[in-house]
Amino acid sequence: MFLKIENLSIDLGEFKLEDASLSVEQGEYAVLIGPTGSGKSILLETIAGFYRPEHGSIKLKDKELTVLPPEKRNVSVVYQDYMLFPHMNVYDNIAYGIRKKRRSETDIEQSIEKVSNVLKIKHLLHRHPDTLSGGEQQRVAIARALVVEPELLLMDEPFSALDIKTREELRTLVKDAMNEYRTTVIHVTHDFEDVFALATQVAVLHEGKIIQVGTPEEVFSRPVSEFVADFVGTNALRCTIEKKEDSGCMLNCNGVKLWCADSGTEGDSVTVAIRPESIIISREMVHTSARNVLQGTVQSVVTRGHLTWVTVKVQNITLRVVITPNSAELLNIHEGVEVYLIFKASGVRMVR
Amino acid sequence: MQLKFRHFCIILSLIFTFSLIVAIASLFIVPSPSEIIDSMRSAEMIYSLKLTLITSSISTVIVIFTAIPMSYALSRYSFWGKSIVKSIIDLPMAFPELVLGLALLLLFGKTAIGSALSYVGINIVFTKLGIVVAQVFTALPFATRIAYTTFESINPRYELVSRTLGYGEFETFKNVTLPLAKDGILASTIITFARCVGAFGAVLILAGGSYMNTEVLPVTLYLNISYGNIGMAITSGIVLIIVSFIAIYAFEKLEGAKNVSKNRKPEHRFRRVQT
Numbered sequence A: 001m002f003l004k005i006e007n008l009s010i011d012l013g014e015f016k017l018e019d020a021s022l023s024v025e026q027g028e029y030a031v032l033i034g035p036t037g038s039g040k041s042i043l044l045e046t047i048a049g050f051y052r053p054e055h056g057s058i059k060l061k062d063k064e065l066t067v068l069p070p071e072k073r074n075v076s077v078v079y080q081d082y083m084l085f086p087h088m089n090v091y092d093n094i095a096y097g098i099r100k101k102r103r104s105e106t107d108i109e110q111s112i113e114k115v116s117n118v119l120k121i122k123h124l125l126h127r128h129p130d131t132l133s134g135g136e137q138q139r140v141a142i143a144r145a146l147v148v149e150p151e152l153l154l155m156d157e158p159f160s161a162l163d164i165k166t167r168e169e170l171r172t173l174v175k176d177a178m179n180e181y182r183t184t185v186i187h188v189t190h191d192f193e194d195v196f197a198l199a200t201q202v203a204v205l206h207e208g209k210i211i212q213v214g215t216p217e218e219v220f221s222r223p224v225s226e227f228v229a230d231f232v233g234t235n236a237l238r239c240t241i242e243k244k245e246d247s248g249c250m251l252n253c254n255g256v257k258l259w260c261a262d263s264g265t266e267g268d269s270v271t272v273a274i275r276p277e278s279i280i281i282s283r284e285m286v287h288t289s290a291r292n293v294l295q296g297t298v299q300s301v302v303t304r305g306h307l308t309w310v311t312v313k314v315q316n317i318t319l320r321v322v323i324t325p326n327s328a329e330l331l332n333i334h335e336g337v338e339v340y341l342i343f344k345a346s347g348v349r350m351v352r
Numbered sequence B: 001m002q003l004k005f006r007h008f009c010i011i012l013s014l015i016f017t018f019s020l021i022v023a024i025a026s027l028f029i030v031p032s033p034s035e036i037i038d039s040m041r042s043a044e045m046i047y048s049l050k051l052t053l054i055t056s057s058i059s060t061v062i063v064i065f066t067a068i069p070m071s072y073a074l075s076r077y078s079f080w081g082k083s084i085v086k087s088i089i090d091l092p093m094a095f096p097e098l099v100l101g102l103a104l105l106l107l108f109g110k111t112a113i114g115s116a117l118s119y120v121g122i123n124i125v126f127t128k129l130g131i132v133v134a135q136v137f138t139a140l141p142f143a144t145r146i147a148y149t150t151f152e153s154i155n156p157r158y159e160l161v162s163r164t165l166g167y168g169e170f171e172t173f174k175n176v177t178l179p180l181a182k183d184g185i186l187a188s189t190i191i192t193f194a195r196c197v198g199a200f201g202a203v204l205i206l207a208g209g210s211y212m213n214t215e216v217l218p219v220t221l222y223l224n225i226s227y228g229n230i231g232m233a234i235t236s237g238i239v240l241i242i243v244s245f246i247a248i249y250a251f252e253k254l255e256g257a258k259n260v261s262k263n264r265k266p267e268h269r270f271r272r273v274q275t
């Protein structure tokens, strides 16, 4: 195992991280999600060496990290608010880490040339951080972290301060950069799009405990607890594109055929997300303009607050639907009844 | 027109400021220029000015090199006795300088520490060294307070980034923290120098304020007032005022510059447990 965190506990008085365990293979892109205050940043900063754990171990390539100071760990950090050194220009910010390794200036120039090509910041090198846009600053911060070729890259909500379009550009750039540098990543986020676009592994943190680890598909379609189900909300399915049409495509999701309004290439594997509130439940077959009508069996009905969560098994897949307790009662929905699930092709969103 | 509460507040602040300006101006108006020039040229004034500048410069260096590590420790680490150290920086607000001087006099004059120091040839009581010691103790809390506020305003995550990029604790302090704290430390230096130049109570008691020996500018002012030598007293007052005006001006400039670049204020405050 490349990175192995075992029974990590940190006591900060008001907050405790308890027995966190997480394993990440080399080259994996692990995304850490969880509600605010669940300890994501603390876990990340403990891996970086900011906090000393009470007990437990962090091993990177079988080397014990917990006894090492941050500068000996070969772990880089990227923060939401960039943390570019304001008294240095972009070039010096990026060069900062490699200069420490005392390489020749031409060597340094080459490394910076490479990383600035990958992150498309060549035209910014002479600028000062405070003259850059948020997206540009974050590209520089990622370059600064990557240029030292860290064994592990930690990112704490790196895209949170950016607008949606910039986020998407950055996701693509980050993906390219990770392929180029073959870096193992732990990325903290509140944005599930990051999970679908980047993650090969997801960990859910709640009140200082890691409560589920798995592939995005596992976590989103088979949450281990009500909390995770609630938190992730959305249905995620792994599908292949079976047929392409003008207005979208037909997907095969584990044997179930779904229509999707997004376009794609035939034969590709994709993940699609279906919001539980965009699915309509009916006891009878109805003819509507929605293209997806699936027949299934109710597996569970859970009412919490103003919402009722209904899990429906359709052949080999499970979908979660949210309705009001009132509708659940009117339709007499309980475990074992046959229902129809109706949703539009545009409600099936391709996320990768 | 009805006198409203806000008019009352505004008028009161104007009256006070006006009186202060007139009081300061009278320093420059009352004596004749020739009297001031003569006083400036007197051996006593030249001695006093020289001694003030030398002791204050030495004290400022000592204070800044002590205040920076002290305030950094307060801002970044948790350690045993921290709350006591922290209360030190609030002390000068309420602690009378004369009492500070008396306490130092007793420490260096009447205790084993004082005897041990004079045994190895270090005499502090009623000496020029005493001036420096008194100035240092008077100015250190102020300097530490300003430097502390500066370090608090720098997000420790800058430091963690530098550490993860391979730099040790001291290198990080030198390469990242210190440049970011530059303005605050400069401001702290200026205030320190002004405090040292103007330090009176503790200096008088510990160093003794003796004529042309341990005589710094505030002491010159005091001695000449008591001899009824108004010209000399006013001249030392003018020199002191000029020094503090330069300091206030420079400080305001730096503070202004710092507030403009305040967009780097940290969102999260957290303290480092490990180093």
Ligand SMILES: Nc1ncnc2c1ncn2[C@@H]1O[C@H](COP(=O)(O)OP(=O)(O)OP(=O)(O)O)[C@@H](O)[C@H]1O
Binding pocket: A012, A013, A014, A015, A034, A035, A036, A037, A038, A039, A040, A041, A042, A043, B270, B271
């Ligand atoms: N140095 C500290 N000492 C004590 N408690 C702390 C410290 N730093 C953070 N905390 C607390 O620990 C809890 C977890 O903080 P953390 O920053 O890890 O949350 P998070 O999961 O990153 O949240 P967010 O999604 O809002 O960033 C919070 O309640 C926070 O107030």
Ligand SMILES: [Mg+2]
Binding pocket: A040, A041, A042, A156
């Ligand atoms: Mg956080």
